[in-house]
Amino acid sequence: MKEPNPEPASTGCPASPAELSRRKFLARLSLAVGSIGAVIVTVPVVGFLLAPFFVRRQEVWRSVGKIESFKIGTTSAVNYEDPSPLPWAGVTAHTAAWLRRVSADNFIAFSINCTHLGCPVRWLPKANLFMCPCHGGVYYEDGTVAAGPPPLPLPRYPVRVKDGEVQIQTSPIPITN
Amino acid sequence: MLKRILHRVWDWVDDRTGLPAMIGRMATHLVPPDAKWWYVFGSATLCAFMVQVVTGIALAFSYIPSASEAYSTLQFISNDAPFGNFLRGLHYYGASAMVLMVGLHMARVFLAGSYKFPRELNWATGVLLLAFTLAMGFTGQLLRGDQNAVWTVVVAAEQAGRVPFIGQWLAHVVLGGDTVGGATFTRFFAIHVFIMPGFIFAFVALHLWLVLRHGISEPPKPGKLVDPKTYRQEYKELIEKKGKPFWPDAAWRDVVFSVAMIVVIAVLAMVSGAPQLGKPPDPSIIDATPRPDWYFMWYFAVLALLPPGTEQYLIVYGPLLVGIILIALPFFSNRGERSLQQRPWAIAILMMTVLMIATLWVEGVKSPWSPNFKAQPLSASVVGATNGPVFLGAQLFDDKGCLNCHMIGYDGGRRGPDLTDVAGRLSKNQMILRIANGAVNMPAYAANLTPAQMDALVAFLQTRKMQLP
Numbered sequence: 118m119k120e121p122n123p124e125p126a127s128t129g130c131p132a133s134p135a136e137l138s139r140r141k142f143l144a145r146l147s148l149a150v151g152s153i154g155a156v157i158v159t160v161p162v163v164g165f166l167l168a169p170f171f172v173r174r175q176e177v178w179r180s181v182g183k184i185e186s187f188k189i190g191t192t193s194a195v196n197y198e199d200p201s202p203l204p205w206a207g208v209t210a211h212t213a214a215w216l217r218r219v220s221a222d223n224f225i226a227f228s229i230n231c232t233h234l235g236c237p238v239r240w241l242p243k244a245n246l247f248m249c250p251c252h253g254g255v256y257y258e259d260g261t262v263a264a265g266p267p268p269l270p271l272p273r274y275p276v277r278v279k280d281g282e283v284q285i286q287t288s289p290i291p292i293t294n
Numbered sequence: 295m296l297k298r299i300l301h302r303v304w305d306w307v308d309d310r311t312g313l314p315a316m317i318g319r320m321a322t323h324l325v326p327p328d329a330k331w332w333y334v335f336g337s338a339t340l341c342a343f344m345v346q347v348v349t350g351i352a353l354a355f356s357y358i359p360s361a362s363e364a365y366s367t368l369q370f371i372s373n374d375a376p377f378g379n380f381l382r383g384l385h386y387y388g389a390s391a392m393v394l395m396v397g398l399h400m401a402r403v404f405l406a407g408s409y410k411f412p413r414e415l416n417w418a419t420g421v422l423l424l425a426f427t428l429a430m431g432f433t434g435q436l437l438r439g440d441q442n443a444v445w446t447v448v449v450a451a452e453q454a455g456r457v458p459f460i461g462q463w464l465a466h467v468v469l470g471g472d473t474v475g476g477a478t479f480t481r482f483f484a485i486h487v488f489i490m491p492g493f494i495f496a497f498v499a500l501h502l503w504l505v506l507r508h509g510i511s512e513p514p515k516p517g518k519l520v521d522p523k524t525y526r527q528e529y530k531e532l533i534e535k536k537g538k539p540f541w542p543d544a545a546w547r548d549v550v551f552s553v554a555m556i557v558v559i560a561v562l563a564m565v566s567g568a569p570q571l572g573k574p575p576d577p578s579i580i581d582a583t584p585r586p587d588w589y590f591m592w593y594f595a596v597l598a599l600l601p602p603g604t605e606q607y608l609i610v611y612g613p614l615l616v617g618i619i620l621i622a623l624p625f626f627s628n629r630g631e632r633s634l635q636q637r638p639w640a641i642a643i644l645m646m647t648v649l650m651i652a653t654l655w656v657e658g659v660k661s662p663w664s665p666n667f668k669a670q671p672l673s674a675s676v677v678g679a680t681n682g683p684v685f686l687g688a689q690l691f692d693d694k695g696c697l698n699c700h701m702i703g704y705d706g707g708r709r710g711p712d713l714t715d716v717a718g719r720l721s722k723n724q725m726i727l728r729i730a731n732g733a734v735n736m737p738a739y740a741a742n743l744t745p746a747q748m749d750a751l752v753a754f755l756q757t758r759k760m761q762l763p
Contacts, residue, residue: 169470169471170463170471199472199473203475204476205360205362206361206362207361207362208361208362208574208576209362209444209475209575209576209577210476211577212473212577213578213580229580234448234453235451236582237577237582239580244695244742248698250583250664253665257737263736263737264732264734264737266600268605288472289466289472289473290451290472290473292462292465293452293456294456294461
């Protein structure tokens, strides 16, 4: 891969000690100044990319229906919107939860995300079981693990009744750690 | 006359840029004379990558990487745009070809011991290129922006979540926020279209530079050992004595094979088209059956089959360990035999890997561990009764989700044992015990069935005997 180099050789003229130390200085200067330039550009880029993950999201309560629309002892799917979706989020701003009315004033809101790897679990009302379509996780009606790989019970979201409405507090997707 | 002008233009460009001479020297570098059809997979990978770049740029002309638009632009590309579905098909089968060719190229290099001295870094950069290729496949599947994409992101985030200490944070980085949303797709778009291709271009350049620097490895001969002290000299002598210019003596095979690959990609794109789009990317649509594209189907099976106790560690450290072992390989074994006749373990390792991935892949496609939500209620002819406890038991078998996981006749799930002949195996009491208490992969039904229901269910199961012809 050797080729005749048309550029003037860098060792063209013999260098004096003064010149050598000058070269060393210039090399260091270039690297230092170059690093400043790189930092000026890199800091805002990294900041722009990572900052969103250090901002705590403001969670809100979302109404998911009138209290009387949920029969005692049943579990039903409810939908609500994320707290502050980006304008172009479209349908991805939606979130679902499984809402169980245990008694007149006791509700449980289950995450739909399986604790194994997050797939959406389905409620089988006659069987009283949640089943996951991905790897076969099964949960009882109270969210405890009935079978399969899930390491934890179905996570629960904060839920309350206010002015006759059932409200669920928005939450991040639960991540099993 | 024209020819003379062209000649002069060419000479001028050659003189002012120096490029034709440089490219000419690179193209005609000497290669071992018997490097033949086994040596075509690397260039085919590069060719598949070029197909991806060209078709990807074309798709980007119509694709909007936003959560609210991606799905509709993909529908436009698939259904309305001229050549759109064909183009998507090319991009999909091009990706498949690239994954396949990377695998074949790697297998060939491994079998021929070509990763040994002085080509350790050829191998290591190749392993990184494999990782980038898989990352492209993964992010590409997400950009389809359908329901499957949403759940693929979530599954990926959950895997990242198992990393110690920073897992939660990492998972949210994968999601692009606390949930799947507007930021998710734009981020994956930037990664798929700018960052990963940038890495691939850079590492392909490095990989090719290393190929030129060390030369294409000569086919191994049994008994001819690699010795770092003498290898370079021997290779130089071989090349100088017997080497052939890469272009066109060896390159013609690459061209023929790569073009054949493109033809196969095009035919597949024409005949079966791009993968169907799923439902819209609405995370509140619970009715979903998330599945990865074919090249990750085997890993989907791994995630289902990991023993529960080991899962916490293997989800994170498994892939990491495989990556480290692959990169480290040439640093532990960089000398000695290259011939397969003296390296039976190389064959065994490769065959075991291929067999393992193939078996897991088949399991992934069947996913017997997933409940069968499509199982139809048992028909009267299968049940064999239209009233009484047996009939009631059969209804309970449907209602209580038994059929989702157990086969009766030709329908049902495959998670648990086939119960078509269960009365031949289990007594009444054994059945009650199992149903009431459940098992690792079966819910306990003690609190879910009244005693009368339990009796009916068992009465039904007691009639499940194989009818011998």
